[in-house]
Amino acid sequence: MSDDRLTLTERSVLLVLLAEARELTNAELYAISGLKLDGKYRRNLNDLGLVNSPRINGAFVHELTDRGAVRCVAELGAERPDRSGPAGGALYAVLAGLGRYLADSGHALADLFPPDIAGQVEAAYAHVTKGTGAPVRLAVLRERLDGLPRGEFDRALGLLSRREGVHVRSEADQKTLTEADLDAAIVLGGTPRHLLTIEASR
Structure with a gap:
């Protein structure tokens, strides 16, 4: 055909x-x-x-x-x-x-129809968590979206962080952070953040 x-x-x-x-x-x-x-x-x-x-x-x-x-x-x-x-x-x-x-x-x-970068981050998060809403390290998400420029990833996280049910948080136990975690962090409000949580829909 x-x-x-x-x-x-x-x-x-x-x-x-x-x-x-x-x-x-x-x-x-x-x-x-x-x-x-x-x-x-x-x-x-x-x-x-x-x-x-x-x-x-x-x-x-x-x-x-x-x-x-x-x-x-x-x-x-x-x-x-x-x-x-x-x-x-x-x-x-x-x-x-x-x-x-x-x-x-x-x-x-x-x-x-520009690329939906925030949607790509959400899809990667959903794949890793299987829809459980568990926290995921940003280092893991950056690795899954390896072809995504850092700046675009960071802007997408900033947009997502403004949505209800989305949380970009710092790791409470800083001793558990690896070099990859530190490098992958995004700074919001002057504070490095290492984890993304998207609440599971009920």
Whole structure:
């Protein structure tokens, strides 16, 4: 199949990956959109070079490629796919409107969807804690997000710290801190903080 004959599921996955601007597992993709990328759909998008899906710790992790981002731009002027239903019709009306705005403003589609760094930190925290809400050392999170620039990580922690149920705290027993913990600390209110806790939803 050429990339001008993608199914509605495949097109929708591309758009979700564009909007999220990060890697997504099938579990994350489903939680966000009710979609999964598996079987023939995953193989097709991988074969067309629109999505990379490496297997990490037994699970596929999907990321939009540059070619996939270009394909998303084409959706701005595309006709609504057959059998897409009212939701699909509304989506493609919004996409057409975005296309007009971008054409008039000179902006690029990617400008509208900057990476959600705070979301990446939250996802890493959730992976480590398995949803328990336990404290996690910032050194552990920085290691998991190794490709994330330090400044972006720090800004994301600052944003998260303002949310209800999110706590960025100092380690009470300073003797337990390693060099990695000290190096990974973020300074908030003039105090080095070493731990992130996000309260589990009830």
